[in-house]
Amino acid sequence: MAVIRCRYNMAPFSVGERKRPGPDRRSVEISKITADALRPAVFLEKFPRSTIDVFIEILEAEGGTRCAGITAASVALADAGIPMRDLVVSCAAGKAGGNVILDLSEDEDKDGEADLPVAIMPRTSEITLLQMDGHLTPDEFDRALDLAVEGCKKINETQKEAIRNRYGDDNG
């Protein structure tokens, strides 16, 4: 079975206050959950004694970087020609100002009540990433999860379009 490793890394200039280069606890955790989110989609058994390294560089952060990273990494795996059961697509829902909302911006995340990043394999809607911090009632959680899955399915169209633009019939 192949091994998938991931490194999520933020550029020092990607955030308001300069971030010191190198991994911190947050980026180590995001690296781990990103690899976990991608792993179920890849036919790992096709690549024994192999390692697949995924490098995610955040050049500018304005909320939702882990979701953007997973979404782009999955397209990059497809671009690398690695066989997969499905793409993995990620999007966060959450609660800010008392409302359940999709794709929290940096300010909404900071001042909001809850953040719920989700990744799915859209063909089956199986969930490969789920995190939450903040405060939601079970009913709000239901709505937020549905909203996140809906958001994922929209973004999946953009993923497919990116692959079609590069490899579709029009481009041979």
Add this chain to the structure above:
Amino acid sequence: MVMTMVSIVPEITRRSITELIRKGERADGRSPDDYRDIELEVGIIEKAEGSARVKMGNTQIMIGIKPQIGEPFADTPNVGVLMTNSELLPMASPTFEPGPPDERSVELARVTDRCLREGKVIDLEKLCIIEGEKVWMIFLDLHVLDYDGNLMDAAVLGSVAAILNTKIPTAKVENDKIVIDEENFMELPIKETPLMCTFAKIGGELVIDPSLDEENIMDARISIGMREDGSICAMQKGGEMPFTNEEIIKAIGITSQKTGELRKHLK
């Protein structure tokens, strides 16, 4: 000594590149004094006070600038600080590994820093806020996205462009306290626009802006930093073989012409 992965070049590639250069030609069709296509964009990272993305052929570097208030060095109490850092991202090359900066990364950051500092890009004395206590520290980060040779020239060109693009908040002293005015921005005080040219020595000849294939087989490398008036502000020799005096003088002559051409990208 840090262990890094090295590229092994097949003998046939080495010979064909060398033969071409001996005839005054190059594998990608350039002449010995030609740069690859250069693309330079500025102001693309909103979160950074200054930024630039530079491409030289397939080599690509993102440069971001962040200011911070800090203490000056004890021997220069009325002078601001410029700090240059580089990260050779693993996605840029199979030979770049995650982890602390290796020799190549440190050399890139230090040579770039030297060219910018000695080239007097920023008038650092104007970045003093309270003498001996507080000055602006300008952090310049080189984020190497794709490596296809000649990082140094790309890094210096992109860094100067990013510095020219930078606007930092203004800081005032009121009742011995520093007040940062986030509404009013100032451009960095610019003095000079030094640039750098790098040459590889292959088959006894000099070629400018070496590609990765050329760097992998080069005998030696020389980088020359030059200000607009033609004075030299930084140099770095690399590689295992020596240069002759004449070769260095020749490289300086070409640098004064080529930095002029590179400088047009800054406008």
